[in-house]
Amino acid sequence: MFFRDLNILLIDNFDSFTYLISSIFEEFNVEIEVKRKEPEYLNKYDALLISPGPGTPENSHISLNVYKRAKGKIPILGICLGMQIILYSEGQMIKKITPPKHGEKVDIFHSNNFLFNELKSPFKGALYHSLGFYEVPENYKILAWDNRKVIMGIAHKKFPIFGIQFHPESFLTENGKIIYKNFIEYVIKWKNQKLF
């Protein structure tokens, strides 16, 4: 597959999954820039990815700023901490999940959003989180969940903003790459038609 003319920004929250994510996008021939600092300009990027990472959304200042600047302008996908940053920005309270799930495979159920095209429900997904959500703000919808009812996928009702709590890039997730491919296809459509 060739998506040569896309340029995606990936904000790295000092995580140990970031290069797995970027290498999947490179595999699809997307140009991807990994940054740990806030870039001066966003207008050269076609989409924003917010990486997983340690800690809480409130301390992820760089990601929070970049998210606010990109919101409504380009498609955004937050992964794990990345999704938490999105919902935290929208005022949703984050909760401690007990017991936390780290490096574990669970069933992920989904509502057939395009992000999950070609994936059955449930499918096996990898979790690495201590914090999470059971609810979303009004302007968001739930795309996926696990059997504890912890939210595993979200989308904004109006803007092209998406989040997933699990890790498609983990080797524990079945066919996880498809989710990133689905996102790339969406970004291409969005770029060509300015959907939304």
Added chain:
Amino acid sequence: MEKSKVILIGEGWDQNLIFKDPINLYFFQSSGILTKYNYKNKSYAQIETDNPFYFIENNKESYFCGYISFNFYQLTEPINKNINKKLNFPLFSFLEFKKADLLKENKFNKIKKEKKEYLTITPNSKRENFIENIKKLKKHIENGDIYVINFSEKFTVNNFAVYDLKSFFNFLYKKHPFPYSIYFEFENPEKFFLLSHSPECFIKKKGDKITTCPIKGSANRDKNLNEDLQNMENLLRSEKEISELSMVVDLERNDLSKICIPGSVKVDIHRKVEAFKTIYHTYSRISGILKDNITFKDIIYATFPGGSITGSPKPKSIELIEKYEKHSREIYTGIAGVIFPNRDFIFNICIRTGIFHNEKIDYYSGAGIVYKSDPQKEYEEIILKTKSFFEPFKEYYGYKEILFESKR
């Protein structure tokens, strides 16, 4: 054998090799200065360079044998660098050789002398404090700062007269034939010996293929066959060990993805049991195909320190290791190995590794801490692992018993 400075023994190295008559030694200190010592002229030269490994790229006919200390993370990982712990050894030392010899036999002379003494091992911190720190790390896991962390203790043996270590190394290998065993003696800037009986491979590079084999999870072997099999089954079924190794596999996939062709990084083996003489380990194997023009430096900066001995995410884990471990790890959990003239290389992870210097032995053991860890149990395991390393000292040096002296 007598003149050798480096001995590599075990299946992991492809060949058992010895190295003698080094031409140069390159060592890099935490101040950022690279020093070259020339054996022929007995002269030192300081080299200013942006690439501390430039000599590896420049001397393509030579073998390099050496170690990189854990604390070299200062150059490879972005963490807060205000750590004022003392370092005794260079961040790396590499000996340059023109040739390697095959190791023909693995000889040792046992010390006959009957000693009445005890071998006394002193942990670096009090038991209660160590266990308290494990509890604090579990809090960090609960709060989402990290998912898994490798936490270690330092042990010191004082008044150990250093003699016959080469022979002792060979004796230890007979007792614990771990596949990545390596012996070093360094004279500069100070004299010390490194005896590593490691079961774990950090990285093997062959042509454009790069492989790493992280170990997580262990169980003791038992003389009773049923018990022995039961121990192995328990290890395979342990949810804690399953998730711990899985986390390290994802971490290693991430690190290899920095330098490998997208899509080429594969998990070749996941959670296979390796049976050693005294212990079972579960390990995985991850490999990838290197992108063009990737140098030794690129590989080290992308992957060092190893995932199994730090934690995930790696930068935060290193920060917490430095915060909660009282000691500097130095060579422990660093890497040691060989770079061949074709620039293939093999490095182990320096666990089960003793550093012998100034009539002292520095030894370290660690445990993987996850949400499900029991702090007491993890501590007991660290003590047991340490005891098992020192057990053969009784037979070889004639010590009566091994004692742990509690820190006051």
